[in-house]
Amino acid sequence: xxxxxxxxxxxxxxxxxxxxxxxxxxxxxxxxxxxxxxxxxxxxxxxxxxxxxxxxxxxxxxxxxxxxxxxxxxxxxxxxxxxxxxxxxxxxxxxxxxxxxxxxxxxxxxxxxxxxxxxxxxxxxxxxxxxxxxxxxxxxxxxxxxxxxxx
Amino acid sequence: xxxxxxxxxxxxxxxxxxxxxxxxxxxxxxxxxxxxxxxxxxxxxxxxxxxxxxxxxxxxxxxxxxxxxxxxxxxxxxxxxxxxxxxxxxxxxxxxxxxxxxxxxxxxxxxxxxxxxxxxxxxxxxxxxxxxxxxxxxxxxxxxxxxxxxxxxxxxxxxxxxxxxxxxxxxxxxxxxxxxxxxxxxxxxxxxxxxxxxxxxxxxxxxxxxxxxxxxxxxxxxxxxxxxxxxxxxxxxxxxxxxxxxxxxxxxxxxxxxxxxxxxxxxxxxxxxxxxxxxxxxxxxxxxxxxxxxxxxxxxxxxxxxxxxxxxxxxxxxxxxxxxxxxxxxxxxxxxxxxxxxxxxxxxxxxxxxxxxxxxxxxxxxxxxxxxxxxxxxxxxxxxxxxxxxxxxxxxxxxxxxxxxxxxxxxxxxxxxxxxxx
Numbered sequence: 001x002x003x004x005x006x007x008x009x010x011x012x013x014x015x016x017x018x019x020x021x022x023x024x025x026x027x028x029x030x031x032x033x034x035x036x037x038x039x040x041x042x043x044x045x046x047x048x049x050x051x052x053x054x055x056x057x058x059x060x061x062x063x064x065x066x067x068x069x070x071x072x073x074x075x076x077x078x079x080x081x082x083x084x085x086x087x088x089x090x091x092x093x094x095x096x097x098x099x100x101x102x103x104x105x106x107x108x109x110x111x112x113x114x115x116x117x118x119x120x121x122x123x124x125x126x127x128x129x130x131x132x133x134x135x136x137x138x139x140x141x142x143x144x145x146x147x148x149x150x151x
Numbered sequence: 152x153x154x155x156x157x158x159x160x161x162x163x164x165x166x167x168x169x170x171x172x173x174x175x176x177x178x179x180x181x182x183x184x185x186x187x188x189x190x191x192x193x194x195x196x197x198x199x200x201x202x203x204x205x206x207x208x209x210x211x212x213x214x215x216x217x218x219x220x221x222x223x224x225x226x227x228x229x230x231x232x233x234x235x236x237x238x239x240x241x242x243x244x245x246x247x248x249x250x251x252x253x254x255x256x257x258x259x260x261x262x263x264x265x266x267x268x269x270x271x272x273x274x275x276x277x278x279x280x281x282x283x284x285x286x287x288x289x290x291x292x293x294x295x296x297x298x299x300x301x302x303x304x305x306x307x308x309x310x311x312x313x314x315x316x317x318x319x320x321x322x323x324x325x326x327x328x329x330x331x332x333x334x335x336x337x338x339x340x341x342x343x344x345x346x347x348x349x350x351x352x353x354x355x356x357x358x359x360x361x362x363x364x365x366x367x368x369x370x371x372x373x374x375x376x377x378x379x380x381x382x383x384x385x386x387x388x389x390x391x392x393x394x395x396x397x398x399x400x401x402x403x404x405x406x407x408x409x410x411x412x413x414x415x416x417x418x419x420x421x422x423x424x425x426x427x428x429x430x431x432x433x434x435x436x437x438x439x440x441x442x443x444x445x446x447x448x449x450x451x452x453x454x455x456x457x458x459x460x461x462x463x464x465x466x467x468x469x470x471x472x473x474x475x476x477x478x479x480x481x482x483x484x485x486x487x488x489x490x491x492x493x494x495x496x497x498x499x500x501x502x503x504x505x506x507x508x509x510x511x512x513x514x515x516x517x518x519x520x521x522x523x524x525x526x527x528x529x530x531x532x533x534x535x536x537x538x539x540x541x542x543x544x545x546x547x548x549x550x551x552x553x554x555x556x557x558x559x560x561x562x563x564x565x566x567x568x569x570x571x572x573x
Binding site (some may be wrong): 008009010011013030043051053054055056061062063065068069072075076077078079080083091099101102103105106107108109110111112114115151 | 155160190192193196207208209210211443445446449472473474475476479481482525526527528529530532533551552553556558561562564565566
């Protein structure tokens, strides 16, 4: 059964200015009030699911979960928490099932999944801003480096 | 087409799912000794009482109905007739197949220790029944011994200590997790374990189980003569492939069932996947058992596809990778982690919360231990797996995927040097 990839966030790294608006938006979206203004950057619970890292030329590179067609994190997950939705193509982690074994962290070659910083017991990854039509990182990007493709 | 799958763990379940996705009409039967679907890697959560047995099910809800699969649960495979194409099950039940997958996994190896066979409170930790039995025994004693400090042994030690038992671990090597960690990384954990009432004997072996007149465990005697008092023993001294029923068949066997990259055994229409088989491992290039979860999943899917007549090769069979966490300290390791040989170079980064070691040889990473902050360890694993030449080894601890960034046409990430990308 070919998996349908409904939405994918596309990256044009040449347009990225490294402003990290996408990271702030990601953190805010995963807090109760979803507000960048009220976001407490000193609270370790506020953890971005996307990253901006310098490439070999020193220029910023956005690294966001690809919700891969054949996701290594899902293959490695031994609790059944990590699944790829066959209809939307989204890869999500059911934190109630997640056992914090870090097989997904070990297996994602892009370094996108991380342990939660507060308890270190659950995997934290991009959830495509569950329920939102356009993910916050896409909405927040002022340069067009991060866009969304609907298929 | 009649598909029969022996085993309902990682490899068997994933093979069945793959077959159903490719062949909507085939008749699929899974035969398993297991009466429930569960993740063997999570049995210790049942002992620590963090989870109920039903909470370690890794499959989708209503798996068998959803994929229209017959499940013969609680059935042991006793024999195989490759001429007749039948398998013999408990109670003289015989079922026939067109394509057979053997995914019967492995069992705890029981070392030759005096009184081990007679003792009542001796357990492996492979099956849900083991975990349930350990729980019962743990209610009647304050002390446990774990033989073997590999991942299963340490998971068991952690779980038993967590429920308040005093635990003693007996290990033949000089530190815990000798296959996964070096001495420095192991000692970080040993300190945490000791703080939680877990004691260790290293370079020691167990020679005798002391029993009372009713064969209840009273303690263990070590090679040195030391006596450790306990009321239950967990044996975690390695595993052996479940291949007894293949005696008197022409299925070729080494330490496990020999398979090629299509998961085919030496007998036509018979496949094997997971802990029960041995195959060419990517990191070493040698034929070996590959007893880790992701290998079982990939092998199961590969077998399933070939059984459904869609040819698929297992391209990556990388089994030298481990992840673990005890007392909030996380570690991921890849490749060879012990002492580097003379023509290897070690790079180490250490601070209060972290220990990271990378071993380079001929410009590629041969081994890595990442303890503490494990973010980006998946990248290191990919570089080990692909034997990627690292041009600036000294920058390894600062590298992220941004240093390798490349994209496929469809927006997926890939590695510029290895994959088909633009």
